[in-house]
C-alpha cells in the first residue's frame with residue numbers, strides 16, 4: 001500500500017499545509033481519507049488518478065474534512081476524464097452524510113448526486129465492520145470531537161493495518177484501536193497547552209503512541225503554531241517506541 005499526505009494542516013489558511021486529505025493506494029483500488037476543499041486540487045498536483053478514485057471516507061462534517069466533497073462531485077459530473085467511467089464511487093461516512101450532501105445539492109440545484117457513473121453513499125455505525133475497498137476491511141469508532149466524528153481502522157488482505165484518527169480529543173479507545181498497527185495517522189493539532197479538549201497535543205499523542213505501540217506514526221492536522229517548533233527535537237523528549245513522522249503535504253510512505 002502507498003500512503004500520500006495531501007493536506008497536513010487545518011482549516012486555517014497556510015502557505016504549505018493544505019487542509020485534511022490522505023490518499024491510500026492499494027492493490028484493490030484507491031481510497032481518499034477526508035476531502036477538504038484544497039484536496040481536490042492537491043490530488044491533481046500529486047498526479048493521482050482522481051478520475052478513477054474508488055472510495056472516499058469522511059471522518060466528520062467539519063469543513064476542513066468534507067468541504068471539498070460537493071465541489072469534487074460537481075467536478076466529476078462534468079470533467080472529460082470521468083464521462084466514460086462506469087465504475088461505482090463509494091462514499092462512506094457517519095450517520096447524517098446523505099442528508100448533508102442532499103442539503104448541499106439542493107442549495108442551488110447542483111444535481112451533483114447524479115453522476116456519469118454509479119455513486120453510492122453509505123453511512124456507517126461505530127463498531128460495524130464494512131468493506132471499504134475489495135479485500136480491505138474497515139471498522140470505525142466514535143471519538144470525542146463532534147457528535148458524529150469517527151476514527152477508522154483499515155486491515156488489508158495481506159495483514160497491513162492503518163488507523164486514521166481524524167480529529168479527536170484524548171481517549172484510550174484510540175490506543176486500543178491502533179494497537180500494533182503498521183501506520184497510525186494521528187492528529188496532533190497543538191504542540192502544548194491546547195485551547196480545546198476536542199483535539200490532541202503532543203504529550204497526549206505520545207502517550208497514545210506509547211500505549212498503542214504502532215510500527216510507525218504520522219502526526220498531522222498541524223495548526224500554524226507548529227511552524228515555530230522543532231518537531232523532531234520535541235518528539236524525542238518523549239522517547240517514543242517507534243518512528244514518529246511529521247506530516248507534510250506530499251509526504252509518501254510505503255506500508
Ligand SMILES: [Zn+2]
Nearest residue numbers: 060062145167
Ligand atoms: Zn474537526
Ligand SMILES: [Zn+2]
Nearest residue numbers: 010062064167
Ligand atoms: Zn479538522
